[in-house]
Amino acid sequence: MASRPLHFIWLADGSGSMRVEGKIQALNHAIREAIPHMRDAAQDNPHATVFVNAIRFADEAHWTGDKLMPVSEFRWHDIEAGGATAMGEAMAMVGEALQPPLMTDRALPPVIALVTDGLPTDDFQAGLDHLMSKPWGRKALRIVVAIGEDSASNEAQEIFRAFMANDSLRPFHANNPEALAEQIRWVSTAVLKSVSSPAGQNADGSSGWTTSLPLLTGVDAVGPDEADVW
Amino acid sequence: MSKRWTALSASVRGASHEKNGQGNQDAVRLKNPSGPADVLILALADGHGSTRSFRSERGSAMAAECALRELTRFVQRLGPDAPLSRVRHQAQQRWPRDLIEAWKKAVRADLAARPFSQLDFAAFPERPPILKPGEDLPISAYLAYGATLVTVAITRRYILYSQLGDGDILSVQGDGFVTRPLPRQHEFMANQTISLCSQDAHEKFQVRVDALRSPSPALIMLSTDGYANCFGYDEEFYQVASDFLDYLRTEGTGFVREKLEGWLGQSSHDGSGDDITVGLAARANALKSIGKSTARLAGINPSRA
16 A cells, blocks of 8 residues: 655755845744645644655755655755856756656645745746746745745736745745744644645646645734744 | 446545644445446545635536436436447547536536635635526536546446546556556646536547457556555556555455455555545456465555555
């Protein structure tokens, strides 16, 4: 007997701008702190086997570890900030991975969580097109944790909307380390839990997870405005 | 005269559905032949169980009922000696339309007795659909009852397989070799499927008619997708079908009938967590005992079940 595999993929921005105001330290801390919560969420559902992996993108995009890492063994290795923002390359890379042998027909919809503070410096659209050309890329739950003021610009929001490609979703926004930790923890637990326990099949043309995720409008940003540091 | 084929089935509520209080969204109906000239029919339906398909438990029961009734009529209407070319043509053209029409009629009858309430549609942007004389219902009404369907009808001369949406039909030869009479549709992943409520559903049926001649299958296994999702790979899933044949031969149909529900419950618990329904149609003269079973049912320990 086998439970159904669920792949959770972080796309973590390691560009130079993440060095400003301690954003990269906050990102490293937030994801590291969220891992035990992910494990707890995964343990609650024995019918799904959760795998976690990550891509860091800066001048180039790279997997940070094994692509098939059970959540129980996943460790977050702090990433450094420096260089450009090869977000498009990261999209293409995850699209390449979301195929057999990593993905089987019986997998649950994967989760792709983009954590970034700004705009891509490469051909984002080409990368996104590649991701969306893959069946599992289209069926994935694609969410965004946007960091700082720059990520609230119209241009950035347009990019995020294109990535999520779902009117019922909006990016989770974080303007300080506490808010980032809160958003990352929520993505790591509530989202993971919902996707690993699909409420049923969908025959209305929607993605596999939408009707089972009433929470996907996100959580309110944590902390008062004056606490904003980014 | 003895029967040429025997059918048995079981359906269990998913382990995760037990946890969240959801009922079994699967349904199964079977008709065993009364004699060698009579038809065997197995129909398995799988209700979507999603937020939008809040009446799919009823919808799947209606689907299995309608399939049993309409397939019986279909076979009777063609008669025992219809040329296979005609059977194939009618199976492609007529059977899906008859089934969809019957299911939609059953949905409308159910809605007449139990109209949607405002609360039923509180989470959705549109108002609850209302049944009006002479007007068809919108898709959202049928989606509330949405279900997929797999069926088989075995007559004296042919086997008619049909499928709409996810689920599996496996055919096991006497030597244990397993095939799929209908090709697997890989687009049914991430819990997405087409179903009885889909637009132009009658055009999306997979249908196949095989002449019943040697080598005909020893066993045909139908299952809802919760069963295949308990296995990492097709090969493991195929093994379980072969194991069923082994058990039927060595331990008998009574043993398998008695144990089947327990095995499926264990599979749901250890595997997908989903509702599981299995229907088995075994050819009587292929069930001659071959000695003690070596079957393992892909991880199920029969002594535990």
